[in-house]
Amino acid sequence: MYNFPLVSVVLPVYNAEKSIDYCLKSVLEQSYKNIEVIVINDGSTDRSEEIIQTIIKKYPEKRIKYISQENKGVSVARNLGLKKALGEFIAFIDSDDEWLPTKLEEQMKVFDENNKVDIISCNRNQEHFDSFLGNKFKVLQRIPAKMLFLKNFALTPTVVMKREAFHTVGYFNENMRYAEDLIYFVRLAHHHHLYLLNKSLVITGKGKMSFGESGLSSNLWEMEKGELKGVSIARKLGIINTFESLFFYTFSFLKYLRRVFISKVWIKTNTTSNKRND
Structure with missing residues (x-):
């Protein structure tokens, strides 16, 4: 790549003492180096803050913004992170997820080589799609907004978006507690070009099912x-x-x-x- 723009990574945390260590380290140890991490502690009552502060001290050279607030919900926390973000690109991760080391590098390479891409997601937990509902999938696959209601190909911790895409749709709906991320990315994909990098670069929920287990x-x-x-x-x-x-x-x-x-x-x-x- 000839250009390495700043990526702001928004990470909301609530009572994540069992997972925040490997989650945050997976971001800080990305092969793509030009990042800032915005950690929003959403009123955790466990050891999350202690663990985060220990990691911050361990990585003094990294750009980490730590914000603590009363518990207001994940959408409020993400929106606060968006307000503090300085990057040309914005990425999301949740506190029980983990990025593979080249996740950002591979997605940013797609942006660098394809001007038509505004938002990019990737697969998780070893997924790969040869086809979906009869449509053959390529390595880089356009995902229309309506398709997200059939299958959410834009799970929050997989997404990176251009800053101007965020400016079009604004913030997450703070009145929704469930599926707020789905409708947010549907709105984004309606106004901009969303693509799936058909490669598994994220581990969500320690590889568990995406429903019915926890959280x-x-x-x-x-x-x-x-x-x-x-x-x-x-x-x-x-x-x-x-x-x-x-x-x-x-x-x-x-x-x-x-x-x-x-x-x-x-x-x-x-x-x-x-x-x-x-």
């Missing part, structure tokens, strides 16, 4: 209501029409039933396994 996504019904609200918002914004909204409502509810089934099978399997180990 916000463990509350499947609330998560489903958030997705349905996202469809409603997209219809009101004119991103989808009424017929499409009915289709996505139905598709989302079927995904919810599938998640409930898989989650119950996973819990039953692991409970049986634990009993055998005992």
Whole structure:
């Protein structure tokens, strides 16, 4: 690359003492070096702050902004990070996720070589897509906004976006507790070109399922209501029409039933396994 623009990495933290160490270190040890990390402690009551401060002292040469606030929710924390960001590009990571060492370097190379790319995501947890719903996927695949309601190819910790894309849609919806990131990236993809780098460069939730195990996504019904609200918002914004909204409502509810089934099978399997180990 001939150009190494600054990337601002927004990292909200809430009671993440078990994961913040490997998460933050995975950002600081990226092969792409021109980064600033904005850590927002959203009212943690565990040892998160202590661990973060220890890491900051261990990496004195790194640009780390640490902000502590009362617990206000992940969207408020992310928005505060966006307000403090100075980079030409903005990336996100959650406190239980981990980036592979070349994650940013590979995504920034795509920006450098493709002017048409405004937002780029990548795969996670060893995923790779040869095709989706009959569409053959390339190494660099355009993702239309509507496709995100079928499968979210823009999970928050995988995304890097140009600063001007952020200026178009503004901040995360602070009134949504679930699926706020989905509707945010749907809005981005509606106004700008979102591409998937079809390569797994992120480990989310220590490689666990993205639902039904821990954190916000463990509350499947609330998560489903958030997705349905996202469809409603997209219809009101004119991103989808009424017929499409009915289709996505139905598709989302079927995904919810599938998640409930898989989650119950996973819990039953692991409970049986634990009993055998005992």
